[in-house]
Amino acid sequence: MQTLTDRSISVDGMPTEVTPVPRARAADELKQAALEQFATVGFAGTSLQHIADAAGYAKSSVLYHYGSKEALLEAAIEPAVEGFEDVLEVFLAGRGSGRRRELVDRVVDLLLEHREAVHVFLTQGQSLAELPVIARANVAVRRLASAVCEERESVDDQVRFGIAIGGAAFLLTAGRNFADESTLPSDDEMRDALRRIIAEILTPARTPSN
Amino acid sequence: MQTLTDRSISVDGMPTEVTPVPRARAADELKQAALEQFATVGFAGTSLQHIADAAGYAKSSVLYHYGSKEALLEAAIEPAVEGFEDVLEVFLAGRGSGRRRELVDRVVDLLLEHREAVHVFLTQGQSLAELPVIARANVAVRRLASAVCEERESVDDQVRFGIAIGGAAFLLTAGRNFADESTLPSDDEMRDALRRIIAEILTPARTPSN
DNA sequence: TCAGAGTCTGCACGATCGGTCAGACTCCGG
DNA sequence: CCGGAGTCTGACCGATCGTGCAGACTCTGA
DSSP, X not given: OOOSSTTTTSSOOSOOOOOSSOTXXXXXXXXXXXXXXXXXXXXXXXXXXXXHHHHTSOXXXXXXXXXXXXXXXXXXXXXXXXXXXXXXXXXXXXXXXXXHHHHHHHHHHHHHHTHHHHHHHHHSTTTTTTSHHHHHHHHHHHHHHHHHHTTOOOHHHHHHHHHHXXXXXXXXXXXXXXXXXXXXXXXXXXXXXXXXXHHHHHTTTTOOOO | OOOSSTTTTSSOOSOOOOXXXXXXXXXXXXXXXXXXXXXXXXXXXXXXXXXXXXXXXXXXXXXXXXXXXXXXXXXXXXXXXXXXXXXXXXXXXXXXXXXXXXXXXXXXXXXXXXXXXXXXXXXXXXXXXTSHXXXXXXXXXXXXXXXXXXXXXXXXXXXXXXXXXXXXXHHHTGGGGGSOTTTOOOHHHHHHHHHHHHHHHHTTTTOOOO
């Protein structure tokens, strides 16, 4: 059925001498394919066969680069989780008036760079809580919520934070299916709009008592 | 392994004479169990065995009440989709100044009543698009987006709508894992907060130019 | 030239998947 | 007392799941 050698002799038959950019090609291709599947069909619903097919490899290759399906998930979302932890640490260490605004900007950047990964641990954080990386992510999100709401724990603050982060994650992944493909904003347009609107959501329009 | 008759003689050995409330028990129990699984682990990641276990039945019973896994999904989310279509129809037929506000209120009610179902077709609407009910849901969401944004199709409006609906759906399902269980707001508190905050998000604080 | 490391693959395995089917049980009208 | 409808189940099927493993291929340093 399948062509047995089409990959080996694929692109170039030249003496090759290390191709400059694509070091560690396969591992990254597999990881990216896995991330997209995890975000759209869920971790449990994604099979190694589908990941391998999407990336153009054999199922065995996935297990060669990542020892198990769970290890692949860990490798795929770890950078996003670490980014979250870093942003949080910087925020908690700093002080000053522009802190909250800067936190929002950094989180929006993280969302844009790691949209699939964030979507994965936000929407599947419960069912995958036994995985160490997911547990770290859950802790980070909870700490972020506390940081954003400061000491005020009102229902309003919780709702505003939940809508902001969950909404942004939705918008950048699943939400794309509900927009016209032609009208899809660029990442820069998105970044600008998200920064403004999320900051606005988290700051109740400076009407203190009302 | 399993007790063979524990269900048949379970609670009451009395003459029984139709128990008043629980008509069509099994089918509804299975549907509810399925809905929760679909929302947390995803449709593809949910097995009929898990659904049956969670509801306390055998796998065969799921297939008896619903002919297939897909039919079960359809039955589970159809009420939510129909509710969406109804709300949309009322909005499009009506006119007047309070229309948008009323639309928001009705959608929030729908979200609270069918939170798992809405979460399912919002986050898995793409991968399940071949199912008729999901296709209907996708159309309804797209029409709702147009209705909320009126004729204005700016990036801001799209972002505001996406954050509002995706954020609310996240908050009511997956987001609950990031809140203290003791602090979990009641549905009425939620309804009130969601109505106010979502209306605020969709209406850019009447600062036209700024 | 050759040994070794690194990469990728096909094949095989036990488990579990969605789905079929025949039977067992309860209930009820005749 | 009986027969049929409704409900629930275990046994079974072929396909696919995640994973282990041995081999084939390419490259590189000695």
